[in-house]
Amino acid sequence: MLEVIILAAGKGTRMVSNLPKVLHKVAGKPMLQHVLDTCTDLGAERLHVVYGFGGELLREKILNDEVNWIIQPEQNGTGHAVDIAISHVNDDSTVLVLYGDVPMISAESLKNLLQAAGNRSVGLLTANLQDGGSYGRIVRDEYKCFKSIVEHRDATPEQCQINEINTGFLAAPAGKLRQWLTRLECNNAQGEYYLTDIFEMAVADGVNVETCQPVENSEILGINDRQDLAAVERIYQQHQATIFMQSGLAISDPARFDVRGNLTHGKDCSIDINVIIEGDVALGDRVTIGPNCYLKNMQIGDDVEVRANSVLEDSTIGELAIIGPFSRIRPQSEISSFAHIGNFVEIKKSHVGSASKVNHLSYIGDTEIGADVNIGAGVITCNYDGANKFKTIIGDNAFIGSDSQLVAPVEIGRGATIGAGSTITRNAPADELTLSRPDQKTREGWKRPLKKSESKKN
Ligand code: UD1
Ligand code: CA
Numbered sequence: 001m002l003e004v005i006i007l008a009a010g011k012g013t014r015m016v017s018n019l020p021k022v023l024h025k026v027a028g029k030p031m032l033q034h035v036l037d038t039c040t041d042l043g044a045e046r047l048h049v050v051y052g053f054g055g056e057l058l059r060e061k062i063l064n065d066e067v068n069w070i071i072q073p074e075q076n077g078t079g080h081a082v083d084i085a086i087s088h089v090n091d092d093s094t095v096l097v098l099y100g101d102v103p104m105i106s107a108e109s110l111k112n113l114l115q116a117a118g119n120r121s122v123g124l125l126t127a128n129l130q131d132g133g134s135y136g137r138i139v140r141d142e143y144k145c146f147k148s149i150v151e152h153r154d155a156t157p158e159q160c161q162i163n164e165i166n167t168g169f170l171a172a173p174a175g176k177l178r179q180w181l182t183r184l185e186c187n188n189a190q191g192e193y194y195l196t197d198i199f200e201m202a203v204a205d206g207v208n209v210e211t212c213q214p215v216e217n218s219e220i221l222g223i224n225d226r227q228d229l230a231a232v233e234r235i236y237q238q239h240q241a242t243i244f245m246q247s248g249l250a251i252s253d254p255a256r257f258d259v260r261g262n263l264t265h266g267k268d269c270s271i272d273i274n275v276i277i278e279g280d281v282a283l284g285d286r287v288t289i290g291p292n293c294y295l296k297n298m299q300i301g302d303d304v305e306v307r308a309n310s311v312l313e314d315s316t317i318g319e320l321a322i323i324g325p326f327s328r329i330r331p332q333s334e335i336s337s338f339a340h341i342g343n344f345v346e347i348k349k350s351h352v353g354s355a356s357k358v359n360h361l362s363y364i365g366d367t368e369i370g371a372d373v374n375i376g377a378g379v380i381t382c383n384y385d386g387a388n389k390f391k392t393i394i395g396d397n398a399f400i401g402s403d404s405q406l407v408a409p410v411e412i413g414r415g416a417t418i419g420a421g422s423t424i425t426r427n428a429p430a431d432e433l434t435l436s437r438p439d440q441k442t443r444e445g446w447k448r449p450l451k452k453s454e455s456k457k458n
Contacts, residue, residue: 001093002114003174004044005085006035008100009052009072014225020054022100023061024229027236028260028278031223034103036064041107042114044096048085077192078168083181091175094119097195099168102222104236109214110169117171121208124149124199125169127217135165136196138211146209149196153189166196167220176207252291266302290324301337315347318354336371353396366408367392376402376420383408395430 012021022032029037032049039047048068051058052075059069070085082097089095094117096110109125117123124146126138136149137159149166150159180198188194202209214220218235221228234255241254244263250270251257259277266285271277274292281295284302289295292309299316306312307324315329318337323329327341330348335341339352342359350364353371358364360377366389367381379400381392390408394400398412401420406412411427418424419435428434 001046001090002042002044002096003046003048003089003093004039004042004096004098005082005089006032006039006047006049006098006100007078007081008032008058009050009075009081010101011053011075012101012224015229016226018054020051020058021223023054023058024223025260026103026223026229026233027240027258030061031103032058032062032100033064035098035100035105036062036067038105038107038110039098042096042110046089046093048088049100050081050085077186077190078195079181079184079193079197082177082195083184083193086174086178086181089174089178091178093174095172095174095177097168097170097172099222101224102168102220104219104221104232105169106215106219109216109219112212112215113169113171116210116212117173118210119173121210122173122176122199122202123171124209124211125167125214125220126164126211127167127213127220128163129165129217130163132160132163132165135167137162138164138166140164146199146211147203148200151188151190151194151196167214168195168222169220170195172198172202176202176205180205261296272308284319293324364392366390367394369394370396370398370414372397374399376400376404378403379406380404381406381408401435 008022010021015021015024023030026034036047047066048070050070050072052072055071068088070088072081072084098105113123113125134152136151137155139147139150139159141147180201183201184193184197186193199209221232223229223232237257238254240259241251241257245251248267249265252272256273261277261279263277263281265283268285269283269287271289272291275289276294279297281298283300286303287300289306290308293306294311296313298312301317301319303320304317305322310324310327312329314331315333317323317335320337321335321339323341326343328346332349333347334351336352336354338355340357340359341347344361345358346363348365350367352358352369353373355371356369356373358375362375362379364381365383373394382405383389392406392408393411395412395414397415399417401418401422403420404418404422404424407425410424412418413428413430415431416428417433418428419433419437422436424436
């Protein structure tokens with residue numbers, strides 16, 4: 001059985017935040033959730049998360065019934081953290097140790113690590129870096145056989161020159177690991193129980209230490225401060241962009257690409273710069289998304305054009321529709337095929353029928369619009385009386401003149417025409433012209449007033 005222990009008790013002081021570090025998000029998802037999702041991909045059977053500071057918030061925000069939450073009230077080192085968790089693990093399981101603040105580790109690298117460890121050996125993920133920085137160093141003997149890990153702060157100047165570093169990721173037989181953990185001591189530079197000391201014990205016990213390296217070195221990047229977080233975010237997005245481009249998505253600039261959720265797409269779609277995708281977004285074939293758009297939980301049909309600076313949320317768009325520039329589609333809207341939604345138009349909880357047009361400066365809320373309707377510039381559905389919301393219904397083929405207000409609840413019949421500038425408070429019959437507008441008057445001979453100084457001169 002594969003059991004995972006995820007260390008996540010660190011305070012994250014350098015984030016300067018009230019939020020526990022592992023709840024900070026990468027690509028819109030808490031970093032701990034990334035690690036848990038990778039465990040699911042690995043087929044791990046039991047997940048143990050060691051938490052500390054702000055633990056209750058973690059349990060609230062991370063919705064995963066399978067997690068066994070283990071509190072580590074005081075952080076006395078990585079060895080101490082794993083020791084607390086190991087009592088929850090079956091002796092004949094394989095244990096994988098992961099980190100809540102290292103979210104980009106891939107299932108593939110971990111599979112390689114598990115394979116290296118097998119049933120009897122201890123697996124250790126190492127990486128070769130130009131500068132080992134503050135990472136623990138891998139010490140090998142003259143035959144290049146693994147000897148031990150020395151922490152940077154305990155290392156001699158010569159050991160500091162070693163390029164092979166400890167990523168922290170390890171796989172080990174649980175029973176053995178438990179025995180080694182009981183023997184840990186804390187007589188080191190940091191006065192902590194070092195998990196890394198178990199490797200020397202393994203060597204002494206004649207247990208093989210097998211090392212392997214991650215698919216990409218960027219996978220082992222840990223997050224300690226907001227700069228790390230931003231750097232990891234960019235690497236993650238760049239990586240996603242590469243995969244999307246390989247599957248045929250045109251991305252204008254992978255450096256200005258942000259998917260914070262799940263994007264699916266058909267053939268020949270394109271996404272311009274500065275587009276943010278959140279939640280579940282599905283694009284059909286040949287969809288184009290213009291620059292500076294925000295799309296959250298959207299279903300978009302074939303050949304739809306979303307033009308620049310549009311904001312679309314929790315709605316569906318039918319094929320061949322044109323949205324934007326500067327459109328706002330609010331939740332629970334359904335824009336049918338061939339419809340046009342134009343600039344400075346807000347649609348909320350409304351259905352816009354096939355080939356209907358709302359092209360300029362409108363608010364359409366709680367409205368059912370039929371097919372082939374034309375909504376003139378500046379039309380407002382008055383759906384709210386200050387206490388309750390009401391519906392507007394507009395039949396097929398209706399024409400609503402510019403700058404009209406439709407005071408809901410109200411129904412405009414099929415083929416009805418509403419004269420420009422009307423305030424419609426009662427139902428308008430089908431196929432008739434309805435308008436509410438004072439008659440136009442002209443006062444003949446009327447003169448504009450003049451300024452006093454000008455009238456004296458005359
Ligand atoms: C550890 C390794 C080091 C390795 C580095 C990789 C040890 C002794 N050293 O060092 O060899 O190069 O990781 O990043 O293991 N944590 C707890 N409880 C604790 C202590 C730590 O949950 O009591 C968690 C932290 O939240 C963090 C992780 O364990 O996510 C690593 O702890 P940290 O103190 O950062 O270890 P390093 O000093 O970086
Ligand atoms: Ca660290």
